[in-house]
């Protein structure tokens with residue numbers, strides 16, 4: 001884009017010089033100008049290039065976010081800052097953050113945790129996604145509270161919402177693959193089953209749900225720091 005801009009600048013200068021050098025050229029240029037609305041194009045072209053530049057900058061930052069979210073640019077098992085993972089998950093869900101949802105963040109001092117960062121970020125994403133859905137379905141303003149803490153041998157991540165809550169009779173089904181209460185087309189029912197696989201099977205951790213209808217839900221993830229491979 002920079003080169004295109006420079007190119008147009010040089011062309012403009014050449015046109016001007018040609019116009020100044022001979023009256024015939026000036027006349028010809030004036031005619032072309034009339035036909036093509038050259039002045040307008042000149043001005044507009046610069047604006048167009050600028051907005052192309054802005055657009056590609058925005059695309060670049062989206063791609064960077066996606067790469068760091070999925071950790072494409074890192075080896076699979078890596079020591080990462082989980083608070084950062086929560087932040088990028090929130091960023092990915094920006095379009096769901098309505099003004100009537102208050103976000104509380106209580107990030108504890110966490111050690112770097114060796115894990116499959118891309119998978120762990122998917123878990124954070126799924127939990128926050130569900131929490132925002134639950135607040136939205138409650139048709140009331142609500143709060144999302146994210147808390148992290150570390151204790152010897154473990155880190156704990158909690159995602160709590162003041163949404164609809166989960167009826168006791170379905171609380172033990174929520175981690176089942178394809179279990180969903182959402183309308184057809186809006187939920188696959190895979191979010192929490194993937195969380196379970198990632199946390200319990202792949203990382204030897206625990207995931208628990210505490211919920212009360214009408215009050216809200218808290219999903220608590222615990223990841224062990226022992227047996228850290230790599």
Ligand SMILES: Nc1ncnc2c1ncn2[C@@H]1O[C@H](COP(=O)(O)OP(=O)(O)OP(=O)(O)O)[C@@H](O)[C@H]1O
Nearest residue numbers: 130131134174180181182187188189190191192217
């Ligand atoms: N924070 C929450 N508050 C209320 N209900 C929840 C919450 N999290 C999960 N649920 C219930 O558990 C079900 C399963 O959740 P899960 O994330 O596995 O699937 P889903 O959200 O329905 O679909 P998706 O595959 O898009 O995540 C949900 O349909 C919902 O009924």
Ligand SMILES: [Mg+2]
Nearest residue numbers: 126130191192
């Ligand atoms: Mg979900």
